[in-house]
Each structure stands twice: as structure tokens, then as C-alpha cells.
């Protein structure tokens with residue numbers, strides 16, 4: 310069983326208070342109210358008496374589709390989803406521990422995209438279900454999380470789970486999260502100290518190598534942060550009595566499902582009863598209803614038979630170009646963990662194993678997108694949207710973030726049996742106040 314020590318987080322987290330009754334085991338339940346589904350993560354922590362910080366022992370995970378926003382006009386039904394997931398918490402946590410086990414729900418893009426009053430009605434309903442439950446519910450238990458926190462907390466989760474937060478000067482991994490409504494990129498810009506270290510050993514390295522490193526040392530880190538388009542591309546959080554600075558941004562409307570809508574020209578469109586949204590990214594004979602965020606759209610391929618990768622790329626580019634900022638530095642050779650829809654679609658396309666994931670170059674997505682799109686008429690893909698989705702992912706990575714074809718992504722669903730998601734980071738933040746700002 311997993312024993313990921315929260316001691317690893319001692320470098321990051323100020324301190325972890327002991328459970329009130331000094332019991333050895335404690336539990337916490339985090340609900341992820343996403344645009345395409347609602348999920349529960351029930352964490353079991355073990356308090357070691359010799360150490361101040363506990364150990365993450367286990368995660369129980371369960372998910373339900375669709376997301377809360379699908380019930381925008383029926384908040385009681387949204388409450389029912391949460392009530393069903395609470396059964397998982399009741400099964401996973403011993404009855405005696407219920408009243409000291411915190412429940413937290415954080416909503417992401419689905420609720421951010423709804424009119425405020427509708428989103429609030431859904432949150433009120435969740436709060437009501439929480440209040441009725443036998444668990445510990447505090448004042449800030451139910452809320453919409455902002456995009457910056459979503460990116461930073463996923464970065465904290467993944468770096469914690471991969472053991473990259475042990476020492477302040479350690480290498481870290483970047484994260485790419487592709488949700489239904491939004492997408493996040495987060496990484497720690499290069500540190501001057503490591504480059505300086507190389508130049509310190511100048512006698513080992515050729516002069517031009519050192520000169521280029523000094524140049525990087527002088528300019529790169531500031532460039533990434535300073536050339537960021539706004540304050541909402543940089544976030545800081547406190548650890549080890551110092552503040553870490555991350556490049557992070559959440560693009561609302563650029564998740565995979567919102568990207569489909571933008572590609573189809575259906576984002577914010579009216580007349581959904583009579584309009585048919587066409588795309589050369591769909592098989593030309595395809596026509597169906599498709600729902601996202603509580604609305605249903607009629608979608609079809611191009612009846613004139615116009616289909617294929619090139620045409621499709623031009624369509625998806627409209628959803629990306631001029632919207633996605635290319636960070637100055639993408640951790641040359643640095644590792645990026647890509648999860649959620651990056652993982653799901655790579656599995657659907659037969660690019661990776663559905664349990665273990667694996668590494669994939671950006672050109673791997675491109676190659677498969679071309680194959681799927683160009684063979685669409687003869688061999689209908691497993692999902693009619695596979696061509697559009699793979700092309701969107703390729704476009705987002707290349708023309709969006711500016712990754713090279715040769716960039717390698719670590720496609721991940723779970724790390725050490727724990728979901729690759731912002732949820733663990735959000736639980737740690739709930740307990741330890743990482744002061745993300």
C-alpha cells in the first residue's frame with residue numbers, strides 16, 4: 310500500500326496539526342465538481358507519533374457523470390449527485406470518525422462558466438447536503454476555486470506525489486491539465502542557482518557553453534515571469550520560510566469540450582433548436598445531438614465531404630490562436646506531467662496503456678491526429694470526436710503553448726495509486742494554508 314510521507318512536504322508545508330484526539334488515523338474527503346463530472350477523493354492519513362507530520366496512506370476515488378452544471382436548472386438533482394458520492398465517504402471512513410472528517414467541495418470550469426445566480430444555487434444545494442451530513446463542515450467547505458489555484462494545486466499534488474518537493478533546490482515537474490471547460494499549465498521557471506553552478510565549474514565546460522549559460526542565468530527566469538501577459542500568469546505560495554514563484558495560467562473556455570464548441574462555432578451561439586453546427590473534423594456522414602454544460606447542440610460533419618487533418622487544424626486553430634500565451638521558457642528538457650483529457654484521449658487513440666500511461670512526444674499526438682482524421686471516411690473512429698480532439702490537443706500544445714514536436718510528455722492517470730489531480734493539493738491547502746497569491 311502507498312505510504313507517501315507527508316514529511317516530503319515538510320519542505321513545503323508549514324506544519325500539520327494533529328487530529329484533536331491524537332488518534333493515529335485521520336480522514337478527509339475532497340469533492341472535485343468538474344465540468345464533465347463530480348468526483349470524491351477520500352484520503353486516509355496516518356499520524357506518526359515520532360514525526361510531526363502524517364503519512365498519506367490511501368485514496369478512495371469515485372466519480373459520477375455529468376457534472377453539476379448539467380443540473381443548472383435543477384439544483385436538487387445536483388444535490389443528489391453529491392449525496393450519492395457521500396455514500397463512498399461513509400463506506401470509507403469508520404462511523405466513529407465521521408464527525409471529525411472534513412468535507413470540502415471545490416468547483417472548477419463548469420460552474421465558472423455558468424451565470425453567477427445559477428452557480429450559486431448549485432453551491433447552496435451542495436452546502437445543504439453537506440450540512441445534513443454527519444461529517445465536519447466548516448465555513449469555507451463549498452466554493453468555486455479560481456483557475457490560478459487549480460493550476461498551482463495540481464502542480465503541488467504532482468510534485469508531492471513524484472517526490473519532487475523534498476528540497477528547495479530540487480528539480481520539479483511541470484503540469485498540463487486538460488479539463489472539459491478549462492485547461493491549466495503550471496511550471497517553476499528555471500532557477501539561476503543551478504545554471505550558476507555549471508559556470509562555477511567553468512574549467513570543465515567549454516567557454517561558449519558557459520557564456521550561453523550566463524546569458525540564460527541573467528535573462529531567462531525574468532523573461533518567463535516578466536514577459537507573462539498579466540498578474541494572473543504568475544502565482545506565489547509560501548514554503549520553507551520563503552515564497553516560490555510559479556508560471557501558471559488557467560484558460561477558461563479552452564478545455565476539450567469548450568474547445569469542441571469553439572471549433573464548431575457554437576460557443577455562446579443562439580438558436581440551438583434549429584442550428585446544425587458543422588465541422589470538417591467530424592466524419593461527413595455523422596449527425597447527432599451533443600450536450601455540454603446543460604445545453605444540447607446539433608452537430609454534424611460537412612455534408613460536402615470536406616474532412617481531414619489540414620482542414621480540421623485550421624478550424625481548431627481559431628480556438629487557440631491569439632488566446633494561448635507561449636511562455637518564454639518551457640523548461641527545456643524539463644518534464645511535464647499531462648493528465649485528465651490528455652491521458653483519456655491518448656488512451657482512446659491507442660497511444661498509451663490505459664493503466665500505466667507512458668511517455669509520448671508531441672509529434673505522437675500529431676501523427677495519430679493525421680491518421681485518424683485522414684482515414685475518417687473509410688474507418689469511422691471509435692469516437693466521432695476523436696479527430697477533432699486529437700487535432701485540438703496537437704494545436705493547443707504546438708501553436709498554443711509552443712511545445713516542440715520533440716517535447717516529451719508524461720501521460721499520467723495515477724501516481725502511486727493516487728489520482729493525478731488538483732484535489733490532493735487542495736486538501737493540503739485546506740489544512741495548511743499555503744497562501745497562494
Ligand SMILES: Nc1ccn([C@@H]2O[C@H](COP(=O)(O)OP(=O)(O)O)[C@@H](O)[C@H]2O)c(=O)n1
Pocket residue numbers: 341342343344345346348376417418419487488489490491492564649650653728729730
Ligand atoms: N480525478 C480526475 C478528475 C478529472 N479527470 C478527467 O478530467 C477530464 C475533465 O475534467 P473536468 O470535468 O474536471 O473539467 P474542468 O472542470 O476542469 O474543465 C475528464 O477526462 C476526466 O475523466 C480524471 O481523469 N481524474
